[in-house]
Amino acid sequence: MTWAGPDRKASGVPAADPPRRGRPGYDQQTVLRRAVDLFNRQGYDATSMSDLAAELGLSKSALYHHVPSKASLLQQALDEALDALELALDAASSDPGAPAYDRLKAAVRSSVTVLMTHLPAVTLLLRVRGNGTVEVEALRRRRAVDERLTALVREAVREGSVRADLPPDLTGRLLFGMVNSLVEWVRPEGRYDAAALADAVSRLTFEGLDARHER
Amino acid sequence: MTWAGPDRKASGVPAADPPRRGRPGYDQQTVLRRAVDLFNRQGYDATSMSDLAAELGLSKSALYHHVPSKASLLQQALDEALDALELALDAASSDPGAPAYDRLKAAVRSSVTVLMTHLPAVTLLLRVRGNGTVEVEALRRRRAVDERLTALVREAVREGSVRADLPPDLTGRLLFGMVNSLVEWVRPEGRYDAAALADAVSRLTFEGLDARHER
DNA sequence: GTCTATATCCTGATAGAC
């Protein structure tokens, strides 16, 4: 069974694909993308390689021709998410001379953007519980990201631009808790694009939802 | 097989336990509590009944003497969470004459309180993906709760007390996304109690984190 | 209430033919 499906290419980026010769079959990117989608629908642990094979219209063995293990699929997805998050955070805090307030706002915006552009991978990352070495390592990297974000909030409080009547750690957790909660319902083909969501989160968190703060 | 299970009662209430006679063993509440804790640490699907038996220091068969199935443990926990959430929402919106703004604020506060007092059960609920009938039914009830909360936000926007430059559905999702994100890090023995957290969430969301809004 | 032993099915992963 072939199923053809030259619907390959780096997920998300609509780049031109190099022409393929010979038997089509699946390429790794497509397998990974479909796998991550299934993991997000059913949960990683609840998804068996049989499920994935069925989803792809393959036998389990054929699937193992494309993929060395179930954990490797998880690993690739988590790496994608973490690479993107770390990169976005680097960019947001690139100018150490800028006010922490601006850098924090930039971090919120770029976090939302990464969350949207790498939605499946980030969704998977945010659900990792720490079972197995792949998940443990991912949690380690994620904690590092969280700590950089918290440090940013702390700086902004110190410079006086963010309210100081709440502990900065708490403010940071709640702020990025709201950001991360987007993965629970946002859909790429949905009503809101990354910019609109980044704007909404930014307004809600910085200005509040009280009508008196409306601008 | 015992299980019985008419031992309902608002779970979570740290009432004094009736003195036990005869062979100690485990009572159902304890088994359920330990099970839910383990489910939350490892994930429901990643936790086997062997894991749970080992955690309790029992054999698998002895465990099945206390519990009819793995799914029943899940069911009880999800029911506990949903019962508590629905009840809290009823109370928060009990006075239809009160301004929607006040009812919304009350709903936020009581949601945080329920989340804290029934933390393990609510955590489990928020991670359910819809695998199996137990989870599907829980998701159905959860969606109903979400819709009532969204309706509350919509009302508050209509009465002019909550900012109208964002779609009410979006505001509601972000607001309760922040609330729900508490389960990711909050611990009952931690620095913050329910009242402090409810206060922090309320301030952050209604007033914003900008220092200019600090009161 | 707890145990050992077992039934039945499914898991991730592999071997080797086509």
Added chain:
DNA sequence: GTCTATCAGGATATAGAC
């Protein structure tokens, strides 16, 4: 690249002795 057949182990759950 895909298949059928298979492996060793683990899953939920049960039977029946003590």
